[in-house]
Amino acid sequence: MKIGIIGAGALGLTAAYELTKLGHQADIFERAPFIGGQASTFEIGTGRLERGYHHLFRSDVDIVNLINEIGLGHKLRWIESKVGIFHGGKIWDFASPKDLLSFGGLGFLDRLRLGLVTFYLQKTNNLSSFEGVTAKEWLERKVGRKPYQVIWEPMLKGKFGRYYDQVSMAWLWNKIHLRVASRERLWDKEKLGYPMGSFGEVFDVLEKKIREQGGHVHLSSGVNKIVVENNKAVGLELNIEGKGIVTKEYDSIIATTPSYVFGRLVPNLPESFLHNLKKTSYLSAVLIILVLDRPLTNKYWLNIADRDIPFVGVIEHTNFVDPSVYGGNHIVYITNYPSVDDPIYTMNGEDLLEAYLPYLGQLNSSFDRSWIKNYFHHKVDAAQPIIGVNYRDRIPSHHTPVENLYLANTTQIYPEDRGTNYSVQLGRKIASIVLNDGTT
Ligand SMILES: Cc1cc2nc3c(=O)[nH]c(=O)nc-3n(C[C@H](O)[C@H](O)[C@H](O)COP(=O)(O)OP(=O)(O)OC[C@H]3O[C@@H](n4cnc5c(N)ncnc54)[C@H](O)[C@@H]3O)c2cc1C
Structure with a gap:
């Protein structure tokens, strides 16, 4: 044919x-x-970099099989992920159940409830029970309003922008469910994959x-x-x-x-x-990639749970892949998922960088713009389809x-x-x- x-x-x-x-x-x-x-x-420098940050989960067996089949299996590395959340003016570790229990943004009972609900979501296979309800409704009911607002809402807004309250609980359940597969034991830290090269x-x-x-x-x-x-x-x-x-x-x-x-x-x-x-509907991804002469944070993946900050995530690629791959430079993605009519989408790279810069000092009080050796601006259209309730039917x-x-x-x-x-x-x-x- x-x-x-x-x-x-x-x-x-x-x-x-x-x-x-x-x-x-x-x-x-x-x-x-x-x-x-x-x-x-x-x-970028001595290496190659994705226009938008990329890694693999342990559950990503199809692409891992393909990478092996085409002879690049030896390039695949599984690296412990360093996940954090920026809340209340501070970066908190957020990579393991232990981190959740010591998270100071919530009281003990809220943390306990959050931990138990997350454990339930990791263990249950009852997809159909999540398909007809939004993640917002389900989580507010199960974990309570404050834990939802502190932990989940920023994550949903980070991924789905203005559609955050329409996203199906089925999507979130699956995300949590699959991520457990990235750990050998529940209390282990997550490992993420990257094809070196x-x-x-x-x-x-x-x-x-x-x-x-x-x-x-x-x-x-x-x-x-x-x-x-x-x-x-x-x-x-x-x-x-x-x-x-x-x-x-x-x-x-x-x-x-x-x-x-x-x-x-x-x-x-x-x-x-x-x-x-x-x-x-789809959202676009808009990325500012900073090339710095030193690290910004000690996290690979930082969720920004502070809505006064005009970006939703900071992904410091060189806290995942060694900076030596990029000539010793430190690479930081600042990310947003806007609609195409959002000013974050329409702004040029220079203006967007200027809009973001005042907030980087909140992530590292020593930050100075002289650390920036170069920057890139990328837009990816149709980056994220909106997965609403009863999505299967459409x-x-x-x-x-x-x-x-x-x-x-x-x-x-x-x-x-x-x-x-x-x-x-x-x-x-x-x-x-x-x-x-x-x-x-
Ligand atoms: C910021 C960001 C971060 C991501 N992080 C991860 C991650 O960590 N791990 C992961 O696995 N995935 C991640 N993804 C998702 C992943 O990149 C995509 O799901 C996947 O690459 C989609 O591949 P695709 O071939 O289905 O679609 P696309 O990559 O969108 O390919 C479609 C192609 O069609 C071309 N095209 C469109 N119209 C025409 C036309 N008229 N004529 C000719 N060509 C046309 C486009 O130019 C495009 O190249 C991320 C995506 C983004 C945007």
Whole structure:
């Protein structure tokens, strides 16, 4: 079969790898001048760095298997994560049940209740009981208002911005449930994975394998339109840098774009399917990456539980991967998940940095802007689908109303949180669906 794939993120690359491995022809068309999509990397000093911070959990077996299969298993390191929470003007350790018990932001009974509820969430498998209720409602009821406001609300706001009170408890349950798998024993500290050499190296090797297996990855090649004849997808209309508009024919097409992009690519999609696509909203990710001459904190992952601070997380990558990888520099992501109409999204990098700078001194009283050797500003669109209550009912199907046209994207990952692991899983799944349909 000859398959056209839109998007060279983890999903599109995995699908092409699987299809070409079985002798089919797969061509990927990627709008950006680089591969990797949301997990793409850029050169920084002597190393390569993800545009948005990235790590793996122990439960991420699909991507770990793929990394092993393409011969990069020896590059994978599992490193103890250093998690903290900034609350009441102070950074608290927040990596283990012991840390929770000694957290000074709540009274003893609140901490105990929080610990017991978290333990219950780690142990229960009753997903259906969480699907119809928001995380806010469930948590306020079970842990009480204050523990919810101090611990959970900042986390939900951090991830879902203005949609924080609409997020399903099923999403949060799964997140907690899976993270336990990152510990051998409950009281152990969590270990997170990172492919030394960056996620970019994983994608590079994957691309090389696709090429060796006869496939192609075309960069700076945005798809304008999916060509449909008699309700069958027959080709792609491409806008190729330097070549202009080109049309290519395919037996089947896999789109890995966000749902709203997909809706624009297909002429005359039935309103019922379009309506389903529009049901899921997305947030973007906006990142300021500081290159410092010394550490800012001693945490890898710092949740900011103080709403007066205009960012929701500080991820100090070099408290996870050694600074020597980046020429001795210290790398700090300052992150937000805004909607596209939020000033944090529309502001330029310089203004955003200026807006953030006054608050860094709260995280480290010695901080001085002279520590900043360089900075980068990145925006990632459609970074986080909003997982509302009864989300299962609004997941679009992989089969679209157009024959030989398939949709596979992050809105179809549920109840897990979107992530490279699930895009790899979906890449394999969609390849097998396409092949199955082609032989029946
Ligand atoms: C800030 C941030 C932090 C994250 N942290 C982690 C983490 O720690 N661990 C983890 O596992 N995951 C993490 N993720 C999530 C992970 O990166 C994504 O879930 C995953 O990479 C999505 O891959 P994908 O291929 O499904 O989609 P994408 O990466 O979005 O790929 C889709 C591709 O389609 C292309 N495209 C769109 N329209 C067109 C068009 N018309 N023509 C051609 N190409 C088109 C896009 O340019 C893009 O490259 C993070 C994401 C962000 C934003």
